[in-house]
Amino acid sequence: MGYVVRTMAQGAKDEQPVAEAEETSVPQDIRAVQTIKHESMFLLSDRYGDIVDGSPAALGLYFRDTRFLSRWELRIDGQRPLYLHSAADRNYSMLIETTLPREKIDDHGRRKTQNLQVSRQRRLGAGMHETIKLLNHGADARDIQVEIRFGADFLDVFEVRGVIRDARGKTREPDVVGGEATLAYDGRDGVVRATRLTFDPAPTVLDGTHAQWRVTVPPRSAVTLNVAALPSAGEAVPPDLELDQMEREYQVWRKKCTRFRLSNTQLQRYLDKAVLDLRMMQTMSEDGLPAIDAGVPWFSTLFGRDSLITAYQALLVNPELAKGTLAKLAQLQGEKVDDWRDEEPGKILHEVRVGELAAVGDIPHTPYYGSIDSTSDDDGYVEYKRRSGGGLDNQGWKDSFDGILHEDGSIAEAPIALAEVQGYVYDAKRRIGRVARALGHDDIAEQLEHEAVQLKERYNRDFWMNENNTYAVGLDANKKQIKSVTSNPGHGLWSGIVENAKAQRLARRLCAPDMLSGWGVRTLSAMNPGYDPIGYHTGSIWPHDNSIIAHGLMLYGFIDESNRVINELALAGAFFDYRYPELFCGYARDDVPVPVEYPVACRPQAWATGAPLLMMRSYAGMTADVPNKTLSIVRPSLPAWLERAEVIGMRVGSARVDLLFVQSGGTTGVQVMRKDGDLDVIVRY
Numbered sequence: 001m002g003y004v005v006r007t008m009a010q011g012a013k014d015e016q017p018v019a020e021a022e023e024t025s026v027p028q029d030i031r032a033v034q035t036i037k038h039e040s041m042f043l044l045s046d047r048y049g050d051i052v053d054g055s056p057a058a059l060g061l062y063f064r065d066t067r068f069l070s071r072w073e074l075r076i077d078g079q080r081p082l083y084l085h086s087a088a089d090r091n092y093s094m095l096i097e098t099t100l101p102r103e104k105i106d107d108h109g110r111r112k113t114q115n116l117q118v119s120r121q122r123r124l125g126a127g128m129h130e131t132i133k134l135l136n137h138g139a140d141a142r143d144i145q146v147e148i149r150f151g152a153d154f155l156d157v158f159e160v161r162g163v164i165r166d167a168r169g170k171t172r173e174p175d176v177v178g179g180e181a182t183l184a185y186d187g188r189d190g191v192v193r194a195t196r197l198t199f200d201p202a203p204t205v206l207d208g209t210h211a212q213w214r215v216t217v218p219p220r221s222a223v224t225l226n227v228a229a230l231p232s233a234g235e236a237v238p239p240d241l242e243l244d245q246m247e248r249e250y251q252v253w254r255k256k257c258t259r260f261r262l263s264n265t266q267l268q269r270y271l272d273k274a275v276l277d278l279r280m281m282q283t284m285s286e287d288g289l290p291a292i293d294a295g296v297p298w299f300s301t302l303f304g305r306d307s308l309i310t311a312y313q314a315l316l317v318n319p320e321l322a323k324g325t326l327a328k329l330a331q332l333q334g335e336k337v338d339d340w341r342d343e344e345p346g347k348i349l350h351e352v353r354v355g356e357l358a359a360v361g362d363i364p365h366t367p368y369y370g371s372i373d374s375t376s377d378d379d380g381y382v383e384y385k386r387r388s389g390g391g392l393d394n395q396g397w398k399d400s401f402d403g404i405l406h407e408d409g410s411i412a413e414a415p416i417a418l419a420e421v422q423g424y425v426y427d428a429k430r431r432i433g434r435v436a437r438a439l440g441h442d443d444i445a446e447q448l449e450h451e452a453v454q455l456k457e458r459y460n461r462d463f464w465m466n467e468n469n470t471y472a473v474g475l476d477a478n479k480k481q482i483k484s485v486t487s488n489p490g491h492g493l494w495s496g497i498v499e500n501a502k503a504q505r506l507a508r509r510l511c512a513p514d515m516l517s518g519w520g521v522r523t524l525s526a527m528n529p530g531y532d533p534i535g536y537h538t539g540s541i542w543p544h545d546n547s548i549i550a551h552g553l554m555l556y557g558f559i560d561e562s563n564r565v566i567n568e569l570a571l572a573g574a575f576f577d578y579r580y581p582e583l584f585c586g587y588a589r590d591d592v593p594v595p596v597e598y599p600v601a602c603r604p605q606a607w608a609t610g611a612p613l614l615m616m617r618s619y620a621g622m623t624a625d626v627p628n629k630t631l632s633i634v635r636p637s638l639p640a641w642l643e644r645a646e647v648i649g650m651r652v653g654s655a656r657v658d659l660l661f662v663q664s665g666g667t668t669g670v671q672v673m674r675k676d677g678d679l680d681v682i683v684r685y
Helices: 243-256 265-280 304-316 320-331 419-438 442-462 490-495 500-510 543-555 559-573 611-620
Strands: 034-038 041-045 060-063 066-069 071-076 082-087 093-105 111-124 128-136 142-151 175-177 180-186 192-200 210-217 222-233 259-262 282-284 290-295 299-302 622-625 630-634 644-652 655-664 667-676 680-684
Touching: 034 093, 034 111, 041 111, 060 222, 066 192, 066 222, 071 111, 071 128, 111 142, 111 243, 128 142, 128 210, 142 180, 142 222, 210 222, 243 265, 259 265, 265 282, 265 559, 265 611, 290 304, 290 320, 299 304, 304 320, 304 543, 304 611, 419 442, 419 490, 490 500, 490 543, 500 543, 500 559, 543 559, 543 611, 559 611, 611 644, 611 655, 667 680
Parallel strands: 630 680
Antiparallel strands: 034 041, 041 060, 060 066, 071 142, 082 093, 093 111, 111 128, 128 222, 142 210, 175 180, 180 192, 192 222, 259 644, 282 290, 290 299, 622 630, 644 655, 655 667
16 A cells, blocks of 8 residues: 555544554644635645644645645744734635834934834735735834745645655755746656746845845835745646636626625624635636535545535525536546445545545545445445445545444444435435436336335334434444434434434434534534544534534424524534634533634535535525425524525526515514516415
């Protein structure tokens, strides 16, 4: 294999020990990073705008699964300026404000502070483009030395995460010519990866590790430096877009999306940010199809399950995203049996990578198809068991090595038939049955509908745990129930596989104190011996998981329970600067009065971005039936803190509709304000 992964809870989507585990420099904390992204390039820096050499936060400029800058530090007279403010609200650009104060005694013996403002404006385009503006607020000129310290380790993102390789390629000596510096690496895959550094004006001193300028800043005046880091991987380079072009791209995206006008500014900002982040998480492929990247930094690539769930969550704002996602995943479906990549004909990919480790075969992600097999065995359930030596032991959405536990806290043995997956299959059979019927294939439709009915009967017989008022998380290799109480069965409410007679008991169980923490539903009951509030899938809280559970509760008519889950998640959201992380820790609100961040959670994460959109849809009680040109609104129930919500320009098939929801005294009414196209809006209270 040629690599070893440290077995820790960090970013467990691909983490599998393939040899004896070793301690590595796996990043420990990415909570305080500033993130910008455009297409397949992203940048992580600290709040000063620096990429600090050796930082435990995976800082760097990344392109095509490779880190092209591992150091980029600004110093003025050898000092780091004093931090004032930084923001990356536009997703593709960043502003950092710092200052370098200097005290001076005037002719009268009075002490005066003269500030040198250091502004860094940064954007992504063909690379990282940065303008450094030095503004002297004092009455005297400032003679200063400006220095940028730089470096590039060209690590594959898997190496940044902790993979140890037997052999790497060759790092070239820096090439410094004509006021530019080029850092390059000859990969074992034959690809030359390079970072070209440009400086305007040319530095006074330039070598392979730093650039220096001697600058005089006149009083009440400014001096500007323009610098850039331009990555290339063979012939592949990022698209060269100016700032105004990227702004226009975002404007076009916003115009295509549903708009919201809410009385609650916090939820308004969450929804607005989610719409912008959905654009941020898209990467356009060469064929023009959008691919949803799963999350920055660890999963900034196409993931099958993540992109499908995100596209579903985003139907409220832009159904075209789902269309493109389906087309892209269909284009990359498995074609043959390949054990190394867990590939089988028809399989949807788990993850695709284009870095050096994938290219030389150290990892199987070209693409990797380690997702649950679509073919059921003799008990009629779909299950998973990895065949690849470099693949995933657990292949549901809880895909860390300890993601599926027995009630005694021990790890379940594969092959495993997961509870939520049987629901996905049930829902798929019913939906494809409707498609078949619409296309005139009544025989196929009847077969699929019959199979769905049988699956639902078996599931409710074999997975139900009467003593626990919930379903087993799965069936293990011996076809025995994995009796842990988890969030997984909540997805069954979304898919519709839960029998009505059991639904209320399940709803109550999900909302019991060991599951519902005060910040949302935990992945694993706090009463399980394997519970760990800091565990990746063993007690943490995932916004996307909660949004699906709440949506399922709404679909079954459990409005109070649905709103309770959403309200807790909304309360947690107030602490995350209007952008949900991939996950956060599962501590009870009664014990810890703020939600505790998970140290290496991706933020943004695609399906966490989609969570507030699905939450809003659940509040509104909306379900669409495009073939029959109907929009059903059943028991809309805005929370007490949201009095008014306008949904503007929502697409349902070829129609568009504007809706107004007004809540007063616990009752929510709805009005159709505008309707373009053939659409029946049915409201039931």
